[in-house]
Amino acid sequence: MAAEDAAFFDRFRSAIARLPTGLIRARPAAMPEEIARAEAALGRPLPDRYATFLRSFDGADLFHESVLIAGVGPGAPRLLAALGQDRPDALVFAEALSGDRYAIDDAGRVLRYDPDAEEPALAGTTFEHWLDATVAREQILFGPDGEYAPDVFDPAGQEIVPTIALRQAERALKIDPGAADAAHARGLALARLGRPDAALAAFCAATELDAANPWPWFDLGRTALALRKPAQALPAFRHAAAAAREEPTAARLLAWAVRAAATAGDEASAAALRSEALARDPRLVDGLVRAAASAAAEGEEEGSAEELALLEAVAPGTPVPRRLPVIPH
DSSP states (O other), X not given: OOHHHHHHHHHHHHHHHHSOTTSXXXXXXXXXXXXXXXXXXXXXXXOHHXXXXXXXXXXXXXXXXXXXXXXXXXXXXXXXXXSOOOOTTEEEEEEETTSOEEEEETTSOEEEEOTTOSSOEEEESSHHHHHHHHHHHHHTTBOTTSSBOTTSBOTTSSXXXXXXXXHHHHHHHHHOTTOHHHHHHHHHHHHHTTOHXXXXXXXXXXXHHOTTOHHHHHHHHHHHHHTTOXXXXXXXXXXXXXXXXXXXXXXXXXXXXXXXXXHTTOHXXXXXXXXXXXXXXXXXXXXXXXXXXXXXXXXXXXXXXXXXXXHHHHSTTOOOOSSOOOOOO
């Protein structure tokens, strides 16, 4: 292994040695013929830095399967061949316990794909930065015994508390300042902590790092609207809609833009955006009605109020039934 590769692995090797046993389970190096077979099966060479990783570690289980990095040999924690390669311009090489998948694009960046969203998030500017930032972020959750540290999850045990989530995002950004996904996560944590001005700045940073992802734009707009800054919210929602890959998603984001335009008193923009939203999804109003009724039925007052506000912006005066209509099979 070249000296530069040894330097690349210093941080990762140090984490393996320093952290409690079992938190990072890295496999021994893949054999050259195993890497060659994987490349032949894919019909293309593996990304350079990922191939370098495999020559030292044939995949890795990070933090009790929180993230599994695929390998190419029989002992790998996840086989690269078992990961569906559904991205023609990127190699999927890892998956998270949450279902998220990670891929290396043609520029060497690491992208995160949410299974419920078409748009990827920029998770790392390089493979090595992503790896080191992931280790730094995840280790915050664990104590010296290798188990989850106390008070890192909410009482229901479902969500990381915002103070910890903020530390995670800031630790990742310290290693990889260009990781838009971490900047976005930092904004979400700040918003949960009741610091909307700081959250707004974090969302602005995320959009500057990854303008093609609609969700930092959406959270920027939503936060600006809550801060009574509709003039800042309106272009953010427009950017979000332009970046969305699915028409129903774009239409809903345009509904937010209508709401911002109306709040700003820009009736001409509101009318134009309303027409565009309905053209892109003719079932938008029906969807908003059902969402508002469903939220109300579940006792989600905030969610119901949000859906009603969007509905009023797109189709003023539309009634919302107390019960959802039954759709025949």
